Amino acid sequence: MTQAMNNDLSELARLVPIPTGRHKARELTLQALYQSDITGEDVQYAVEQLCEENHGGHVDLDYFQKIASGTWKRIEELDQMISRVADNWSVQRIATIDRNVLRQAVFELLTEPGLDVGVIINEAVILSKRYGDKKSGAFVNGVLDRLAREIRTRVDSPSR
Template identity: 45%
Template sequence: MTRRTRGREIALQVLYQLDHNPDLPPEVIQEFVERRLHDPALRSYADALIEGVRSRQAHLDELIGRVAENWSVERMAAIDRNVLRLGAFEMLYRTEVPVKVVINEALELAKRYSTSQSSRFVNGILDRLQPAATEARNETSPAEERDTPSHEEPAHTSEATDSEPETL
């Protein structure tokens, strides 16, 4: 598992918990991230994903809702909804990550944490968001290109991996 994959996984777990408990204190979130990610750069990456999704959640939900035929964001399974939010955020705002990589990472998260049909659902929604992502990426000036600094990523990490999300 790559470093960024692990950071996305932890970010997804936090977003899922916040979806169910939006008043979770920031120190509890930080403790959770610190327990799961030992590398400060990787913690920073996960924190940036969490904060980015949270600060743009209304916009992300609006975009997802527009392309999700016959589905409202509220009706989606919580894990799928958060995989989509995370993927949409990276597609639109993390321009250092190629869109195809973002979609592949989202599909892997959906396969790991949701139902057998979820990866197809997530793929369909994120595929429909690609034009908006391309437009947003083309409008981003070089000075604005990164929401937060990117981190170099080795092929594998020694961070622990659990297939079940840990609760906060």
């Protein structure tokens, strides 16, 4: 392979990132939350099913189980937080994809203080653009930007 071809492949790899195990975990979380939101079944059923289907793949299954189950357990709290900053939108009026992308991202903001806010928001925007409608990315970005400032200020400041 020539040096020029190596450079081209390196540039292509930089422009088209390979999904990480955590990205795939977030994608599976969206699937599980969406399924549970639509069917009304407990998310654990969807989690078990998706773990079986993706066992041995390039998915961080532990992280998937953690964020899917944790999001579902705190869904009422997360919905209240989202509705507070989503101007003129009740959580039930938000498109199902967007609602569940927001839920899991807010859960990560609350429970993963070591993760960069930009990574969490960017991952959520990617999922909303891929599975939502053409306005989903901007909507999700706006809601998460507001919540991230509030959450990280609260999480990062020491209690007195």
